[in-house]
Amino acid sequence: MADIFDDAFYARADTHIALSNEQADSAPRELVNASMLFASARFCAFLAAGGYSSGETMATKRDEIADYFVDGFRQMLEGNLDAYIRNFDSYMKPKA
Numbered sequence: 001m002a003d004i005f006d007d008a009f010y011a012r013a014d015t016h017i018a019l020s021n022e023q024a025d026s027a028p029r030e031l032v033n034a035s036m037l038f039a040s041a042r043f044c045a046f047l048a049a050g051g052y053s054s055g056e057t058m059a060t061k062r063d064e065i066a067d068y069f070v071d072g073f074r075q076m077l078e079g080n081l082d083a084y085i086r087n088f089d090s091y092m093k094p095k096a
Helices: 009-023 029-049 055-059 062-086 088-092
Strands: none
Touching: 009 029, 029 062, 055 062, 062 088
């Protein structure tokens, strides 16, 4: 996989977050999150499929593929949870 932390990494992520925030103006955040998770999962499957010549070949690596993406998500989630824990007041409390 390409280096995910290239110069545009955070700009791409911020674009996805901005779209989700915009959607959250007219739908519950939990539903927006579910849509974002589904889209990410679908794109991961598409990305993985590009590395195989057939569904049968891909099926032999199914668990390995899932572990790769789940482990990456967990690492990023834990990093963001830690950031929110450390910066809770500045992230979550409105400014007067």
